[in-house]
Amino acid sequence: MIRGKDLKYSVVTQxxxxxxxxxxxxxxxxxxxxxxxxxxxxxxxxxxxQNSDLPKEEWKEYxxxxxxxxxxxxxxxxxxxxxxxxxxxxxxxxxxNQLQELKLATVCEEARCPNIGECxxxxxxxxxxxxxxxxxxxxxxxxxxxxxxxxxxxxxxDPLEPTNTAKAIASWGLDYIVLTSxxxxxxxxxxxxxxxxxxxxxxxxxxxxxxxxxxPDFRGELRCVEIIANSGLDVYAHNIETVEKLTPYVRxxxxxxxxTLHVLKEAKRFNKxxxxxxxxxxxxxxxxxxxxxxxxxxxxAGVECLTLGQYMQPTKRHLKVIEYxxxxxxKHWEERGNVLGFLYTASGPLVRSSYKAGEFFxxxxxxxxx
Numbered sequence: 001m002i003r004g005k006d007l008k009y010s011v012v013t014q015x016x017x018x019x020x021x022x023x024x025x026x027x028x029x030x031x032x033x034x035x036x037x038x039x040x041x042x043x044x045x046x047x048x049x050q051n052s053d054l055p056k057e058e059w060k061e062y063x064x065x066x067x068x069x070x071x072x073x074x075x076x077x078x079x080x081x082x083x084x085x086x087x088x089x090x091x092x093x094x095x096x097n098q099l100q101e102l103k104l105a106t107v108c109e110e111a112r113c114p115n116i117g118e119c120x121x122x123x124x125x126x127x128x129x130x131x132x133x134x135x136x137x138x139x140x141x142x143x144x145x146x147x148x149x150x151x152x153x154x155x156x157x158d159p160l161e162p163t164n165t166a167k168a169i170a171s172w173g174l175d176y177i178v179l180t181s182x183x184x185x186x187x188x189x190x191x192x193x194x195x196x197x198x199x200x201x202x203x204x205x206x207x208x209x210x211x212x213x214x215x216p217d218f219r220g221e222l223r224c225v226e227i228i229a230n231s232g233l234d235v236y237a238h239n240i241e242t243v244e245k246l247t248p249y250v251r252x253x254x255x256x257x258x259x260t261l262h263v264l265k266e267a268k269r270f271n272k273x274x275x276x277x278x279x280x281x282x283x284x285x286x287x288x289x290x291x292x293x294x295x296x297x298x299x300x301a302g303v304e305c306l307t308l309g310q311y312m313q314p315t316k317r318h319l320k321v322i323e324y325x326x327x328x329x330x331k332h333w334e335e336r337g338n339v340l341g342f343l344y345t346a347s348g349p350l351v352r353s354s355y356k357a358g359e360f361f362x363x364x365x366x367x368x369x370x
Contacts, residue, residue: 067323076321132165132179134198135191139182141252145241145281147314153186157194166201169209177202178237180214185254190216192224196231203232210234212277220259222266229270235305236267237277240298243290250284250319265301275343277305282330284311285322291333295340304343308333309351325349 066076138154139146158164169177179198184191192215199211212235218224229236242250244257264276278298280291291308298306308330313321330347337345 066326076324132169132177134161134165134179134181134195135184136182140185141183141254143241143250143252143255144319145250145284145311145314147318148182154182154184157184157187157191162194162198162201165198166205169202170205174209176210176212178212178214181216183216183252183254185219189227190218190221190224192218192227196227199228199231199233212237214239214277217255217259217263219254220256220263222263225263225267226270229267229274233274235275235277236264236271237279237305238263238267239279240294241279241281242284243280243286243294244297245290246284246286250281261297261301264298264303268302275305276301276303277307278303279307279309281311282308282325282333283321283323284319292336295333295337295342299340299342306337306342306345306347307351308337308345308347310349 133148135157136154138149138151140150140152140154142150165179179195181191181195195213195215199213202209202211211233213228213231213233214237215228217238238260240257240260241247241255247255247257260278264278268274268276280294282291295306310325310330311319311321313319327349330349330351334345334347337347
């Protein structure tokens with residue numbers, strides 16, 4: 001039985017807890033609204049996507065095959081909108097040398113990203129971005145679209161990597177950084193503590209920097225997801241990669257479409273302040289209906305930021321491109337993403353999950369300082 005005095009304290013305690021919970025929710029909404037405003041003040045979508053060297057009129061006149069027919073084994077000819085001259089810029093060599101000195105890997109190099117020159121060199125906007133790949137350059141999984149090296153037993157983690165990563169980022173003077181990693185199924189925690197330590201080191205040197213982490217699924221282990229979600233990062237990213245039907249064919253057997261959705265949903269539950277993000281590759285044989293369903297599934301899981309890009313076969317050993325999606329079709333998916341309610345949708349042939357990820361944020365920050 002609860003006595004009158006105890007009941008009084010119980011009511012007061014509940015009132016305090018309700019106020020705390022209300023304040024927490026307001027703070028979370030304020031942060032999301034702040035990021036929405038920064039996105040709105042950023043450059044246009046065309047500033048986000050690297051364009052082809054050819055005029056759009058010539059794109060529309062292209063009469064080559066854009067889709068492999070059933071039974072064909074040859075590789076499709078690259079369409080004109082994917083033929084670009086990528087500027088290296090004066091900062092490219094500086095970043096490359098520094099990464100080598102500190103023994104840091106980047107997904108830009110390992111995944112053979114076509115935008116490495118523009119991002120590292122700064123491009124026409126002078127914004128340097130690089131995606132650091134933590135836990136080495138060797139993955140324990142073997143997805144059929146990815147060119148990162150694989151092994152069942154990669155090298156042990158470098159205990160100095162979190163500090164070295166933070167040092168490099170601090171010297172670049174960026175406002176936004178993307179961290180990604182290989183899968184490390186050989187580790188009991190999938191490397192989640194290592195990633196969290198890196199985030200904390202970065203924030204220690206610059207509390208104002210936005211940190212995005214593109215992380216593995218940790219085999220669905222929610223304790224690992226919670227460690228990352230509460231590490232101090234701002235954007236929790238995990239890529240769904242493709243539609244549900246193609247997942248077993250495209251991704252490693254340990255990856256799972258529903259598991260990806262669950263991880264993204266739970267990350268948001270562990271930390272409501274987080275912005276969640278995912279990415280879809282197009283051109284692997286998916287249908288429009290399947291793309292639409294995948295986008296809806298991501299929204300239902302609470303994902304707020306989405307990127308869609310063209311799959312590009314990295315080597316002859318990897319999956320062939322089934323279709324080259326036109327810029328007009330990518331524009332359609334950008335518009336659908338906006339209708340579905342994503343915070344922003346970046347959709348274009350050369351868009352990658354971490355391509356110039358912070359440019360919208362950086363531009364708005366600079367304008368606010370003015």
